Amino acid sequence: MNTKSKEAKSLSIKVASLSYLMLCFISMVMGSCSNDKDQKDEVIVRITKDNLGQACDIIKEGLPYQSLSLVGLDSSTIEEIIECILDNNVNVKKLNIISSKLESTENISKLITLEALNIQFSNIKNPSTNLTSLVNLEKLSLPSNHLKDLPNLEGLNIRLLDISYNNLKVIPNSVYSLTQLVFLDIGGNNISHISDSLKSLKKLKFLEIYDNDMSPEEIEKVKAMLPSVEVKEYMLMP
Secondary structure, eight states: OOHHHHHHHHHHHHHHHTSHHHHHHHHHHHTOOOOHHHHHHOOEEEEOGGGGGGHHHHHHHTOSOSEEEEESOBHHHHHHHHHHHHHTTOOOOEEEEESOBOOOSTGGGGOTTOSEEEEESSOOSSOOSBOTTOTTOOEEEOOSSOOSSOOBOTTOOOOEEEOOSSOOSSOOGGGGGOTTOOEEEOTTSOOOOOOGGGGGOTTOOEEEOOSSSOOHHHHHHHHHHOTTSEEEOSOOOO
Protein backbone atom coordinates (compact mmCIF):
# COMPACT_ATOMS: atom_id res chain seq x y z
CA MET A 1 0.00 0.00 0.00
CA ASN A 2 1.40 3.41 -0.91
CA THR A 3 2.29 5.97 1.76
CA LYS A 4 -0.36 8.55 0.82
CA SER A 5 -3.24 6.09 0.97
CA LYS A 6 -2.01 4.75 4.31
CA GLU A 7 -1.78 8.25 5.79
CA ALA A 8 -5.28 9.12 4.56
CA LYS A 9 -6.73 5.95 6.05
CA SER A 10 -4.75 6.57 9.23
CA LEU A 11 -6.29 10.02 9.67
CA SER A 12 -9.80 8.65 9.31
CA ILE A 13 -9.55 5.67 11.64
CA LYS A 14 -6.92 6.21 14.31
CA VAL A 15 -9.09 8.50 16.43
CA ALA A 16 -11.65 5.71 16.68
CA SER A 17 -9.11 2.95 17.21
CA LEU A 18 -7.46 4.84 20.06
CA SER A 19 -10.73 5.80 21.73
CA TYR A 20 -11.16 5.27 25.44
CA LEU A 21 -13.62 2.41 24.89
CA MET A 22 -11.10 0.40 22.93
CA LEU A 23 -8.24 1.04 25.33
CA CYS A 24 -10.50 0.35 28.27
CA PHE A 25 -11.55 -2.99 26.76
CA ILE A 26 -7.94 -3.97 26.25
CA SER A 27 -7.04 -2.75 29.71
CA MET A 28 -9.93 -4.70 31.18
CA VAL A 29 -8.51 -7.86 29.62
CA MET A 30 -5.19 -6.94 31.19
CA GLY A 31 -6.91 -6.26 34.51
CA SER A 32 -6.13 -2.55 34.71
CA CYS A 33 -9.14 -0.65 33.35
CA SER A 34 -10.18 2.27 35.54
CA ASN A 35 -13.68 2.39 36.97
CA ASP A 36 -15.96 5.43 36.75
CA LYS A 37 -14.77 6.88 40.04
CA ASP A 38 -11.14 6.69 38.91
CA GLN A 39 -12.05 8.56 35.72
CA LYS A 40 -13.86 11.32 37.64
CA ASP A 41 -10.95 11.75 40.04
CA GLU A 42 -8.37 11.90 37.24
CA VAL A 43 -6.90 15.35 36.64
CA ILE A 44 -6.52 16.01 32.90
CA VAL A 45 -4.61 19.06 31.71
CA ARG A 46 -4.62 20.07 28.05
CA ILE A 47 -2.01 22.56 26.83
CA THR A 48 -2.33 24.08 23.38
CA LYS A 49 -1.12 27.25 21.70
CA ASP A 50 -4.08 29.08 23.28
CA ASN A 51 -2.89 28.64 26.87
CA LEU A 52 0.80 28.14 26.19
CA GLY A 53 1.83 31.37 27.93
CA GLN A 54 0.50 30.06 31.25
CA ALA A 55 1.60 26.46 30.70
CA CYS A 56 4.17 26.23 33.48
CA ASP A 57 1.95 28.14 35.94
CA ILE A 58 -0.93 25.79 35.14
CA ILE A 59 1.31 22.80 35.77
CA LYS A 60 2.66 24.19 39.07
CA GLU A 61 -0.80 25.12 40.41
CA GLY A 62 -2.40 21.73 39.87
CA LEU A 63 -0.03 19.23 41.49
CA PRO A 64 -0.12 16.33 41.17
CA TYR A 65 -1.27 15.68 37.60
CA GLN A 66 -2.23 12.28 36.32
CA SER A 67 -2.82 13.09 32.66
CA LEU A 68 -1.27 15.79 30.48
CA SER A 69 -2.08 16.45 26.81
CA LEU A 70 0.16 18.61 24.59
CA VAL A 71 -1.48 19.47 21.28
CA GLY A 72 -0.01 21.22 18.25
CA LEU A 73 3.25 22.32 19.89
CA ASP A 74 6.80 22.48 18.54
CA SER A 75 9.70 20.43 19.88
CA SER A 76 11.38 23.23 21.85
CA THR A 77 8.11 24.14 23.59
CA ILE A 78 7.52 20.52 24.58
CA GLU A 79 11.05 20.39 26.01
CA GLU A 80 10.35 23.51 28.08
CA ILE A 81 7.15 21.98 29.46
CA ILE A 82 8.98 18.77 30.35
CA GLU A 83 11.65 20.81 32.14
CA CYS A 84 8.88 22.54 34.10
CA ILE A 85 7.45 19.14 35.05
CA LEU A 86 10.85 17.94 36.23
CA ASP A 87 11.73 21.15 38.08
CA ASN A 88 8.47 21.05 40.01
CA ASN A 89 8.38 17.30 40.64
CA VAL A 90 5.03 16.87 38.89
CA ASN A 91 3.74 13.32 39.01
CA VAL A 92 2.59 12.76 35.41
CA LYS A 93 1.22 9.27 34.83
CA LYS A 94 -0.23 9.74 31.34
CA LEU A 95 1.26 11.90 28.61
CA ASN A 96 -0.37 12.55 25.24
CA ILE A 97 1.52 14.42 22.53
CA ILE A 98 -0.65 14.98 19.47
CA SER A 99 -0.08 16.76 16.15
CA SER A 100 3.17 18.24 17.38
CA LYS A 101 6.61 18.69 15.84
CA LEU A 102 8.54 16.38 18.12
CA GLU A 103 12.07 15.59 17.02
CA SER A 104 13.13 13.26 19.81
CA THR A 105 11.84 11.40 22.86
CA GLU A 106 15.06 11.95 24.81
CA ASN A 107 13.60 14.35 27.42
CA ILE A 108 10.46 12.24 27.78
CA SER A 109 12.66 9.41 29.04
CA LYS A 110 13.24 11.53 32.17
CA LEU A 111 9.55 11.34 33.18
CA ILE A 112 10.00 8.18 35.21
CA THR A 113 6.49 8.24 36.72
CA LEU A 114 4.84 7.69 33.31
CA GLU A 115 2.49 4.72 33.06
CA ALA A 116 1.06 5.56 29.63
CA LEU A 117 2.71 7.44 26.76
CA ASN A 118 0.86 8.33 23.56
CA ILE A 119 2.60 10.22 20.75
CA GLN A 120 0.72 10.45 17.45
CA PHE A 121 0.74 12.58 14.30
CA SER A 122 4.02 14.09 15.53
CA ASN A 123 6.48 13.15 12.77
CA ILE A 124 8.92 11.26 14.97
CA LYS A 125 11.59 9.61 12.85
CA ASN A 126 14.37 8.91 15.32
CA PRO A 127 13.14 8.25 18.85
CA SER A 128 15.48 8.20 21.80
CA THR A 129 17.70 5.14 21.74
CA ASN A 130 16.65 4.28 25.27
CA LEU A 131 13.34 4.45 27.15
CA THR A 132 14.35 1.90 29.77
CA SER A 133 14.23 4.55 32.50
CA LEU A 134 10.41 4.55 32.24
CA VAL A 135 10.12 1.65 34.65
CA ASN A 136 6.39 2.21 35.33
CA LEU A 137 5.37 2.32 31.66
CA GLU A 138 2.59 -0.13 30.73
CA LYS A 139 1.05 1.46 27.61
CA LEU A 140 3.12 2.85 24.74
CA SER A 141 1.31 4.24 21.69
CA LEU A 142 3.33 5.72 18.81
CA PRO A 143 0.89 5.59 15.87
CA SER A 144 0.96 7.73 12.75
CA ASN A 145 4.53 8.93 12.90
CA HIS A 146 7.47 8.07 10.62
CA LEU A 147 9.24 5.47 12.71
CA LYS A 148 11.59 2.99 11.06
CA ASP A 149 12.67 1.45 14.37
CA LEU A 150 11.95 1.63 18.09
CA PRO A 151 14.09 2.72 21.04
CA ASN A 152 15.46 0.22 23.51
CA LEU A 153 12.56 -1.10 25.61
CA GLU A 154 14.37 -3.96 27.33
CA GLY A 155 13.28 -4.64 30.88
CA LEU A 156 10.03 -2.68 30.65
CA ASN A 157 6.66 -4.18 31.59
CA ILE A 158 4.76 -2.75 28.63
CA ARG A 159 1.45 -4.53 28.12
CA LEU A 160 0.01 -2.47 25.27
CA LEU A 161 2.10 -1.38 22.28
CA ASP A 162 0.67 0.50 19.29
CA ILE A 163 3.17 1.24 16.50
CA SER A 164 0.65 1.35 13.66
CA TYR A 165 0.94 3.58 10.60
CA ASN A 166 4.67 4.15 10.62
CA ASN A 167 7.40 3.18 8.15
CA LEU A 168 8.29 -0.19 9.62
CA LYS A 169 9.37 -3.03 7.34
CA VAL A 170 9.88 -5.54 10.15
CA ILE A 171 8.83 -5.83 13.76
CA PRO A 172 11.60 -4.02 15.71
CA ASN A 173 13.82 -6.28 17.79
CA SER A 174 12.98 -4.40 20.98
CA VAL A 175 9.39 -5.72 20.78
CA TYR A 176 10.61 -9.25 21.44
CA SER A 177 11.98 -8.19 24.84
CA LEU A 178 8.50 -7.21 26.10
CA THR A 179 7.64 -10.36 28.01
CA GLN A 180 4.49 -8.82 29.56
CA LEU A 181 3.00 -7.70 26.24
CA VAL A 182 -0.72 -8.47 25.84
CA PHE A 183 -1.74 -6.23 22.91
CA LEU A 184 0.38 -5.41 19.83
CA ASP A 185 -0.78 -3.23 16.92
CA ILE A 186 1.57 -3.18 13.91
CA GLY A 187 -1.11 -2.31 11.34
CA GLY A 188 -0.56 0.17 8.53
CA ASN A 189 3.14 -0.46 8.02
CA ASN A 190 5.15 -2.16 5.26
CA ILE A 191 5.68 -5.47 7.01
CA SER A 192 5.61 -8.54 4.77
CA HIS A 193 6.91 -11.19 7.17
CA ILE A 194 6.55 -11.91 10.88
CA SER A 195 9.37 -13.71 12.61
CA ASP A 196 8.86 -16.87 14.64
CA SER A 197 10.39 -14.88 17.51
CA LEU A 198 6.91 -13.51 18.21
CA LYS A 199 6.11 -16.87 19.80
CA SER A 200 8.39 -15.85 22.67
CA LEU A 201 5.75 -13.34 23.84
CA LYS A 202 3.84 -15.85 25.94
CA LYS A 203 1.27 -13.35 27.29
CA LEU A 204 0.27 -11.92 23.91
CA LYS A 205 -3.51 -12.13 23.36
CA PHE A 206 -4.21 -9.56 20.62
CA LEU A 207 -2.23 -8.92 17.43
CA GLU A 208 -3.34 -6.38 14.80
CA ILE A 209 -1.68 -6.77 11.38
CA TYR A 210 -4.12 -4.97 9.04
CA ASP A 211 -2.92 -2.81 6.10
CA ASN A 212 0.52 -4.35 5.73
CA ASP A 213 2.22 -6.05 2.80
CA MET A 214 1.55 -9.60 3.95
CA SER A 215 0.35 -12.23 1.51
CA PRO A 216 -2.68 -14.36 2.42
CA GLU A 217 -0.25 -17.24 2.96
CA GLU A 218 1.80 -15.20 5.43
CA ILE A 219 -1.32 -14.20 7.35
CA GLU A 220 -2.40 -17.82 7.64
CA LYS A 221 1.10 -18.76 8.77
CA VAL A 222 0.91 -16.13 11.53
CA LYS A 223 -2.45 -17.44 12.70
CA ALA A 224 -1.13 -20.99 12.80
CA MET A 225 2.00 -19.88 14.62
CA LEU A 226 -0.05 -18.07 17.30
CA PRO A 227 -3.15 -20.24 17.83
CA SER A 228 -4.04 -18.67 21.20
CA VAL A 229 -3.74 -15.08 19.90
CA GLU A 230 -6.61 -13.11 18.37
CA VAL A 231 -5.15 -11.94 15.05
CA LYS A 232 -6.89 -8.99 13.40
CA GLU A 233 -6.12 -8.71 9.69
CA TYR A 234 -8.73 -6.10 8.78
CA MET A 235 -9.34 -2.64 10.23
CA LEU A 236 -13.03 -2.08 10.87
CA MET A 237 -14.10 1.38 9.73
CA PRO A 238 -15.99 3.42 12.36
